[in-house]
């Protein structure tokens with residue numbers, strides 16, 4: 001039974017896509033059947049895996065609005081155990097188009113029921129907002145992974161995010177829980193970074209992953225080559241950190 | 257007649273709020289009557305100016321949905337010539353609530369007609385999306401300032417953003433134009449940064465501001481103290497760059 005993780009934070013630029021792409025790649029490298037779903041209209045996870053959004057005919061939009069079975073939407077990637085359901089331009093209209101529909105918040109959940117058993121992990125890369133695409137992801141997920149950048153503004157949105165998670169858990173998905181808080185772009189030379197880390201650990205306790213992702217320029221170079229970090233530079237600090245995170249996620253072994 | 261600038265980019269974390277807060281502060285320091293509007297439900301511009309979102313009774317939400325005159329929503333800040341219309345929690349429901357309303361895309365435009373003459377500059381800090389709040393800002397604006405982070409993913413969304421600007425110009429606001437492209441978080445030590453800068457200059461030509469904002473940790477520390485950079489550390493590279501930008505904006509003198 002596949003474990004579905006939504007990678008969520010309405011604050012922009014905190015490392016959601018970088019985490020989705022690289023955690024998925026590291027899980028696949030450990031021979032775990034993994035599916036990455038790009039539900040962000042920007043489509044960064046799609047291009048981060050080297051897929052040209054412009055040539056993508058079908059995307060997750062078709063599962064949400066055109067009743068296409070999600071199994072038909074999965075495409076292969078450079079890694080054998082990793083598949084992708086891409087994003088494309090159509091997705092930018094999805095939120096407005098879905099407002100009037102029946103069960104508008106649970107459409108992704110119903111779609112994933114059909115394919116959940118085919119993978120060990122399903123990761124969903126969310127846009128920087130708490131709109132219908134993110135709510136659909138929370139309704140479909142078993143658990144949430146929350147990347148938090150080690151900066152002041154990134155702390156601000158936490159209570160709003162937890163409120164939305166609580167609301168989804170109450171109304172749409174009673175099993176939803178917070179799998180882990182991931183500290184990203186941590187910079188040992190910057191005192192602010194350390195202060196934010198302390199604050200996050202105080203607020204979230206043992207929900208914070210032992211792995212912290214350091215600021216590492218190789219992580220921001222890799223998308224330009226359409227490669228996850230383990231294929232772009234497998235020996236850098238960024239690749240090591242995401243391998244470490246994949247181990248933590250694999251070992252967290254909640255019973256589903 | 258106040259010039260209205262929307263600060264827009266659907267890519268998250270590229271420096272929209274940092275630019276809105278610090279450009280507004282530098283314009284005010286030059287004795288230009290300036291209003292900053294925070295239309296992002298995250299409310300980072302509000303707290304970046306030291307205002308507690310939790311105690312804010314009325315926000316821009318009230319001008320969009322409750323017909324409150326925007327003049328009643330302006331609050332003073334630490335700088336004499338700078339006022340703020342804050343954001344608060346209510347704003348996170350605004351996009352869904354506005355979908356059914358008449359003239360849903362032009363509500364901010366109508367609201368600002370009443371106060372535009374009271375300021376020399378009005379800046380609108382937008383959320384990281386192209387939804388109704390951003391479209392309202394584009395419909396209300398004379399021009400758009402687009403911060404672009406010097407990283408690969410930040411380049412990807414440019415064509416989508418330009419498409420939305422064209423659409424708003426065609427259907428809602430024929431005077432809308434791109435005032436300038438601002439390169440942010442430029443890091444001279446990183447080769448990727450230089451490549452992105454070249455690419456942006458090739459794509460946008462003379463629309464790119466001469467001023468580039470360097471990556472400068474003081475800019476990310478200042479919000480923790482609720483201060484714009486010129487009040488937190490007026491001599492750092494970040495403060496100097498935003499003063500420079502303010503001069504460019506003041507001198508661009510388009511006829512409105």
Ligand SMILES: Nc1ncnc2c1ncn2[C@@H]1O[C@H](COP(=O)(O)OP(=O)(O)OP(=O)(O)O)[C@@H](O)[C@H]1O
Nearest residue numbers: 012013014015016017018128214215216220268407
């Ligand atoms: N640990 C890191 N070290 C250095 N750069 C990083 C790191 N993680 C992410 N980046 C870079 O920072 C930028 C923001 O990261 P990313 O796009 O993954 O964030 P996001 O939360 O998905 O953004 P959005 O909110 O727009 O979806 C990107 O340019 C990315 O390459």
Ligand SMILES: Nc1ncnc2c1ncn2[C@@H]1O[C@H](COP(=O)(O)OP(=O)(O)OP(=O)(O)O)[C@@H](O)[C@H]1O
Nearest residue numbers: 012151268269270271272273274384470471472476
């Ligand atoms: N020039 C800079 N140097 C260093 N840090 C910066 C710089 N500009 C912004 N930052 C920091 O980077 C992070 C992202 O910036 P900011 O929040 O202004 O972006 P944004 O585009 O408004 O994000 P969002 O998409 O969430 O609204 C913040 O923590 C901010 O303090």
Ligand SMILES: [Mg+2]
Nearest residue numbers: 016017040044
């Ligand atoms: Mg992303």
Ligand SMILES: [Mg+2]
Nearest residue numbers: 272273296300
């Ligand atoms: Mg912002």
